[in-house]
Amino acid sequence: MRLNDLAPEKGQRKSRKRVGRGVASGSGKTAGKGSKGQNCRSGGGVRPGYEGGQMPIHRRLPKRGFKNHFKKTYAIVNVKDLNRFESQAVVDEVALIKSGLVKGDRDGIKVLGNGEVTVPVTVRINHISDSARQKIEAVGGKIEVI
Structure with missing residues (x-):
């Protein structure tokens, strides 16, 4: 054939x-x-x-x-999702998009404190909650708000 x-x-x-x-x-x-x-x-x-x-x-x-046309929508990332990155990795917008955690139209990214993080990472992000900040710093990670 x-x-x-x-x-x-x-x-x-x-x-x-x-x-x-x-x-x-x-x-x-x-x-x-x-x-x-x-x-x-x-x-x-x-x-x-x-x-x-x-x-x-x-x-x-x-x-x-009422529809607020000026409302900002943030992509949400939980602390437990940061475990997929290697130790001492820099987690920024590009890394989150590449890993598939963030997609779609958004005005920024916010990290929330749901779950536990075990890997020390450097997070460069727009917004972060206080509980997420404490959990990341407790395992030796760093936060840089941009």
């Missing part, structure tokens, strides 16, 4: 529907789009959420609450 002998099983691949190829094809003349109106035209159709001129549901429903 060679690469040029490979082919899908019979009935495995379905050919696309060719519309507008005569009345006998079953999809001729109007090409399955019905007759007249916005949806049968080329480039026609309505935007998502359009309800034919009726007041759309996103405008009919009352808006509730």
Whole structure:
């Protein structure tokens, strides 16, 4: 068997529907789009959420609450997660992203004191809780707030 002998099983691949190829094809003349109106035209159709001129549901429903557009979101790293680093390693934003502990859109990183740390590491980070600071310094680690 060679690469040029490979082919899908019979009935495995379905050919696309060719519309507008005569009345006998079953999809001729109007090409399955019905007759007249916005949806049968080329480039026609309505935007998502359009309800034919009726007041759309996103405008009919009352808006509730408050959304603070200036809120800062921090990526959270617990002290127990620092055990995966080697002794005396420098743990900063780049190291946390590379290890997979931090990902996504964020305004900074905060270390919290959940769990125990056994490895002395140097942490260079934006924010750290008091309990996390005490636990890291208790095992001989250092904290540098940037």
